[in-house]
Amino acid sequence: MKIGFPRALFYYDYFPFWAGFFHALDIEVVTSSPTNRQIMEQGLKKASDETCLPLKLLAGHIQALEKVDAIFLPRMVSVDADSYNCPKFLGIPESLFPAVPAGIPVLTVTVNWKKGKSQVLKDLQVFGLELGKGKADIRKAFTLGQEWQKRYQDSSGTGWNFEESMREIGSATKGLMASQKDKSIPRIPVRVQNPDRxxxxxxxxxxxxxxxxxxxxxxxxxxxxxxxxxxxxxxxxxxxxxxxxxxxxxxxxxxxxxxxxxxxxxxxxxxxxxxxxxxxxxxxxxxxxxxxxxxxxxxxxxxxxxxxxxxxxxxxxxxxxxxxxxxxxxxxxHEGYVSAHGECLDRDSNTLRIPQC
Ligand code: SF4
CATH class of the missing domain: 3.40.50 (Rossmann fold)
Incomplete structure (x- = not known):
């Protein structure tokens, strides 16, 4: 089975989880290509005029998914116990049905961490039935998804580019899959910063x-x-x-x-x-x-x-x-963050401080 995953919106935060989840279930995940003019224009035609730019882009990416058995559009209600995603996330997939190419089914599942981990797992297990997978398979897939997500989140402090981080995760996770006993997962290189810039x-x-x-x-x-x-x-x-x-x-x-x-x-x-x-x-x-x-x-x-x-x-x-x-x-x-006018106007800013401040 080949599932299409649009490269927009939730892709940039939660793709590692879903990539790990489907990988464990032996389901191939295909992402749409990076945004281009055609994707943007297609999105503008199918999304509501009133909506935000990221939703319009998502509509374009959905249409760009070809030759897939289904398109995956999760409803990400909340990702922790203390907050919700924006209401526009909650309106997916219904708000984007007009963008789905004719004949391609949409797969969806509600993820609501405010209801706790066990409820998230239960909802995924119900979703697993649609995919023909058992409860034990889903539990394993859930664990791997979380591992991949954690790996990405731990790395995001060291990479500055999402795609770069994803590539690093890809190589690291292959290593992880190849040998479960091997704890020496390659480290993602630390960003080298120049203090003079x-x-x-x-x-x-x-x-x-x-x-x-x-x-x-x-x-x-x-x-x-x-x-x-x-x-x-x-x-x-x-x-x-x-x-x-x-x-x-x-x-x-x-x-x-x-x-x-x-x-x-x-x-x-x-x-x-x-x-x-x-x-x-x-x-x-x-x-x-x-x-x-x-x-x-x-x-x-x-x-x-x-x-x-x-x-x-x-x-x-x-x-x-x-x-x-x-x-x-x-x-x-040139100004050392000390204003030419007014007393200690910039006292809370960085770099130089004048003594009486
Ligand atoms: S927070 Fe909601 S409204 Fe704002 S850009 Fe994201 S999806 Fe759009």
């Missing part, structure tokens, strides 16, 4: 920051000019500690990750500036982007928002990026 944090949803076609290769462009930190590089426990000051708990999983990690970047003196990559039509971003902007303003941390949609142009992005990086560099190198 600018350090910029790129904040946003994984499926935007790691999507080079939609974000006009922002991550690659940024990486040429600065050391880049991503939300995914911050461990969940560390991000959680930076949420403690909030008056109200955040509800959505990605929002928690973005605000927690973003707040860590705001308070980290080694980070010279923050770029928030948002997309038009994102409900959660409209709130959390503003929240993070306030934290950045209070700490005098350079902060820029880039909002993507299907009409975003390269020239505009490059100009804004260069202007932002020039401003950050000038501030760091």
């Amino acid at each position: 600018l350090r910029i944090a790129l904040v946003g949803h994984s499926y935007l920051t790691h999507e080079p076609y939609a974000n006009l290769n922002l991550l690659g462009r940024l990486h040429e000019k600065a050391e880049v930190e991503l939300v995914q590089h911050v461990k969940q426990e560390e991000a959680d500690t930076h949420l403690l000051g909030l008056r109200k708990k955040l509800f959505w999983n990605h929002a928690k990750q973005i605000v927690g990690a973003g707040n860590k970047f705001v308070t980290d003196p080694k980070i010279d500036g923050i770029i928030y990559l948002s997309c038009f039509g994102c409900g959660t971003d409209s709130m959390i982007q503003e929240l993070l902007a306030r934290f950045a303003r209070e700490r005098h941390k350079p902060y820029m928002v880039i909002t993507l949609d299907e009409h975003s142009g390269e020239a505009g992005l490059v100009t804004r990026l260069e202007a932002f990086l020039d401003m950050v560099e000038r501030r760091k190198v």
